[in-house]
Amino acid sequence: MIRNKSILWVFRFVVGGVFIWAGLLKILDPLEFSQNIANYHVFSRDLSFLTALVLPWLEVLCGILVILGIFRPASSLLLSGLLGVFLILITVTIFRGLDVDCGCFGSIGRHVDYRLLLTDIVLLYLTLNIFVSSLRSHSTAS
Numbered sequence: 001m002i003r004n005k006s007i008l009w010v011f012r013f014v015v016g017g018v019f020i021w022a023g024l025l026k027i028l029d030p031l032e033f034s035q036n037i038a039n040y041h042v043f044s045r046d047l048s049f050l051t052a053l054v055l056p057w058l059e060v061l062c063g064i065l066v067i068l069g070i071f072r073p074a075s076s077l078l079l080s081g082l083l084g085v086f087l088i089l090i091t092v093t094i095f096r097g098l099d100v101d102c103g104c105f106g107s108i109g110r111h112v113d114y115r116l117l118l119t120d121i122v123l124l125y126l127t128l129n130i131f132v133s134s135l136r137s138h139s140t141a142s
Contacts, residue, residue, distance in 0.1 A: 001132045008133050011126040016067035018123065019079060023059030025106030026052070036103025040093060058082075066127075072134035076127050083124040090117050 002008055026033040034052035038045055059082070065075035093100060093112045101109045102116055110116060 002129045003133070003136075008130065011130055012066050012069070012072075015076075015079065015123060015126050015130060016063040016065075019059040019063030019066075022105050023056040023063065025108065026056035026103070027060070029106055030056070033103050033106065036101055039100040039103075040089060040098070042089065042092075055082075066130060073131060076131040076134060080124060080127040080131055083120050083127060087117065087120050087124065090120060 002011070030049075030052045033056065034045075034049045037043060037048040037051055043051065058078070062075040062079050062082075065071050066079065090102070090112050094114070094117070098112070100112055102112050104110055104116070
């Protein structure tokens with residue numbers, strides 16, 4: 001895992017920025033995001049709509065917290081968990097052969113494919129580095 005504080009700050013800025021941007025774009029059109037979620041054919045319409053209302057705000061909040069370094073272990077762990085779920089959903093969607101818009105960045109369409117899978121793997125690597133570094137800094141502060 002990365003220990004350089006400057007690199008970790010860049011990781012925090014990149015991860016936080018991506019999630020803030022993605023969340024804000026989804027907040028602008030929750031109905032479209034709800035439809036994108038429903039297109040995966042994994043969740044009911046009601047759960048898709050609830051997710052479309054809650055998930056973007058969670059992404060924005062965690063993105064801000066990661067950048068600011070506030071509640072860093074919790075926010076980076078939550079983002080890592082979300083990315084884990086996204087990776088599973090993307091993988092299942094690819095294997096099922098569905099041609100869907102990921103819904104990742106609101107109306108800026110991006111299809112579920114291997115490039116998206118790779119992007120989320122990289123983001124997961126960054127968030128896990130942020131999480132581990134936050135645990136190290138908490139253990140040395142104690």
